Amino acid sequence: MLALGVAFYLSEQRSSAAIDKLLNSDSRMAELSLRSSLAMYKARDAENELLLSVDRLGVAEASARSLPAMRNHLLDMREYLSSLRIISTDAQFRDRVDRIEAQTQQYEDGFLAFLKQRGKEGNLSSARTSxxxxxxxxxxVESSVEALHTAASKQALQTRSDVARAASFSRWAAIAMIVLAAVMGLVVARIVSLRIAGSVAQLIAFSRRVASGDFSARAQQGRDDEFGVLARAMNQMAESIENSNVLLQSSADTLKHQATHDALTGLPNRALLEDRLKQAISYADRYGRLMTVVFINLDGFKLVNDSLGRKAGDELLKVMAARMSKCLRSVDTVVRTGGDEFVIVLYDRPGQGTEITPALQRLLEAIARPVQIRGQAVEVTASMGVATYPADGADADALVMNADAAMYRAKEAGRNAFQFYAAEMNDTIRGRLAMREELRNAIARGEFYLVYQPQLEMRSGQVIGVEALIRWQHPERGVISPAEFIPLAEETGLIVPIGEWVLRTACFQHMAWQRAGLPTFGVSVNVSARQFRERTLIEQVARALADSGLEAHLLELELTESMVMEDLESALLSMNALQAMGVQLSVDDFGTGYSSLSALKRFPIARLKIDRAFVRDIPDDDEDKAIAKAIISLGHELNLKVIAEGVETEQQLEFFRANGCDEMQGYLFSPPVSPSQLATLVGTRSGAVHELGPRIDPRKKHRA
Known part of the structure; x- marks a missing residue:
């Protein structure tokens, strides 16, 4: 019996050692390697965010925003790797950790060197090399860390296998000891033999249950003899194995959840979306039902992110995710695919699919409710695209793509709405995606150019200014109208670098005219709403003036009413800063916005521009004539110059001259022309009021 107890004790100790190794070493190594991998991914995300904001903010500002986060993630990664080196007893494993740390340092040093070169002009080649x-x-680094995690995970599984082998060894050792005890019992006495046989039978039954995977099985412990001690020891072993199995299962569940769910909102992510779509399609096929995919994009989310910061944007996303989930049934799925985009899978829909309209309306209303973030009420809306299986797509990819196409149609229709998919939408979306990619490369390829439309003083007939207007000379499609690509540039944020290019090009061209001996006149440049909100606008204007040598009073920036009234106090700060530099400001398209007179008198502007919508039907439309007269009178009362744009007929010219309008611009005198044509036009122009009239055939040029 002594030998039996010793053998069982050694078996139990071996199992306990294997379990301890699993819990205290290999599981920890797998967790640390996974955290190292996640930290590297976060560092790369911070790197990408920094690079995306360099063109908009400049290297210094972009680095100040995103570089600390990147370095913190790399520091976390090094701490995890250091812990791995301490825990591991494998020399080769530690060498792999050392190599990863060296590669990480190489990556960080290389990125910092690239940023330093990126911030300097003329270093394009070396920056690309860096x-x-x-x-x-x-x-x-990413590949090595992934391999490290794979190795650690395999080691954890190996350890679990060791535990299983230890349990098997213990089971067979127990059986052997029981057999030995039975033999000894036969020698000692018949009665002892029977008693031992009964105990052996119980322990055999217990061992078989454990061997079959029933780790909750326990042996009877009522006796105080050696079999009682053995039963208690085997129960301890079974309990240890059960606990380790629970921990392993829990770890596996955690890792699976992290791989298939969004870390910010807790919603399923793109990895789980395809599985849910396949399940829904399979169910629809089996029972003759419908399923619907809804693609959602939040309108105005980027403005929240830009103005209140990324943390505020994250809070908004979590609130929106919770609201969407609350609007749906438990069988439906809300997925965050990235950024401010979500996909909803509406499971098991009857009828023709139109019955989902109330659900979609609830979603729109829930998303549009204000959200309190840092004491400020934030409002966003949603554009939704709807595709139904099987009518709008035969598989998961087609359904998501077509719902995305419908979502873009909802945006084009005014946003805060939903659109059902129609086949012709795909052509439109493909065209938009192609133009978006081409637009990104247009500046670098030199495909943009400026034309200039003269502005004349009504009294003298002299050219007193020009408006710079952008054109896109596409290598395949020819000249693309600004009406096609400017909205897309606004949507993607490319309007900021494009606007800066227009500003600098116009300033340098004006200086070229001055050096050519042309009379002095001003140059006006349109500023987009997105560009006006940029914190770097003042710096961009100052840099363009300094680099070109243009005097500030010769530059005029044209703003719209709606742009200024969107955030009046902030707009006034920017306008006052520009005026302090000497830059002239004007309100473009006046009369189409919603500025009040009390706000207008606070604008530090020099000119009002009557929108062409009020000029086009003069002199036939009495309401347009009344509006134009009122704008002229209002401008003069505020000591502002008033310019009419879009003047195309002699009757319109006579109307504005008779009513005291100060300046005019339009095809009656000249369409937008090239710099050389403008130089010729200004050089030959001599000034009398009665000479105002057509000079260039407007049919030969694109209208502004």
């Missing part, structure tokens, strides 16, 4: 170097290092 970028390739640190990208290669980053890819190597």
């Amino acid at each position: 970028r390739q170097g640190y990208v290669d290092a980053a890819v190597a």
Whole structure:
């Protein structure tokens, strides 16, 4: 019996050692390697965010915003790797950790060198070389960390296998000891034999249950003899194995959830979306039902992110995710695919699919409710695209793509709405995606150019200014109208670098005219709403003036009423700063916005521009004539110059001259022309009021 107890004790100790190794070493190594991988991914996200904001903010500002986050993630990664080195007893494993740390340092140093070169002009070639170097290092780090995590996970599984083998050894050792005890019992006495046989039978039954995977099984412990001690020891072993199995299952569940759910909102992510779609399609096929995919994009989310910060944007996303989930049934699925985009899978829909309209309306209303973030009420809306299986797509990819196409149609229709998919939408979306990509490269390829439309003084007939207007010379489609690409540039944020290019080009062109001996006149540049909200606008204007040498009073920036009234106090700060530099300001398209007279008198502007919508039907439309007269009178009362744009007929010219309008601009005198044509036009122009009239055939040019 002594030998039996010793053998069982050794078996139990071996199992306990294997379990301890699993819990205290290998599981910890797998967790640390996973955290290292996640930290690297977060560092790459911070790197991408920094690079995306460089063109908009400049290297210094972008680095100040995103570089600390990137370095913190790399520091976390190094701490995890250091812990791995301490825990691991494998020399080769530690060497792999050392190599990853060296690669991480190479990546960080290379990225910092790239930023330093990126911030300097003329270093494009060396910057590209540095970028390739640190990208290669980053890819190597990601690959090495992933391999490290795979190795650690395999080691954890191996340890679990060791535990299973230890349990098997213990089981067979117990059986052997029981058999030995039975033999000894036969020698000792018949009665002892029977008693031992009964105990052995119980322990065999217990061992078989454990061997079959029933780790909750326990042996009877009522006796105080050796079999009682053995039963208690085997129960301890079974309990240890059960606990380790629970921990392993819990870890596996946690890792699976992290891989299939969004870390911010807790919603299923893109990895789980395809599985849910396949399930819904399979159910619809089996029972002859419908399923619907809804693609959602939040309108105005980027403005919240830009104005209140990324943390505020994250809070808004969590609130929106909770609201969407609350609006749906338990069988439906809300997925966050990234950024401010969500996909909803509406499961098991009867009828023709139109019955989902009330659900979609509830979603719109829930999303549009104000959200309190940091004491401020924030409002966003949603554009939704709807595709139904099987009518709008035969598989998951087609349904998501077509719902996305319908969502873009909802945006074009005014946003805060939903659109059902129609087949012709795909052509439109493909065209938009192609133009978006081409637009990104247009500046670098030199495909943009400026034309200039003269502005004349009504009294003297002299050219007193020009308006710079952008055109896109596409290599395949020819000249693309600003009406096609400016809205897309606004949507993607590319309007900021495009606007800066227009500003600098106009300033340098004006200086070229001055050096050519042309009379002095001003140049006006349109500022988009997105560009006006940029914190770097003042710096961009100052840099353009300084680099070109243009005097500030010769530059005029044209703003719209709606742009200024969107955030009046902030707009006034920017306008006052520009006026302090000497830059002239004007309100473009006046009369189409919603500015009040009390707000208008606070604007530090020099000119009002009557929108062409009020000029086009003069002299036939009495209401347009009344509006034009009122604007002229209002401008003069506020000591502002008033210019009429879009003047195309002699009757319109006579109307504005008779009513005291100060300046005019339009095809009656000249369409937008090239810099050389403008130089010729200004050089030959001599000034009398009665000479105002057509000079260039407007049919030969694109209208502004």
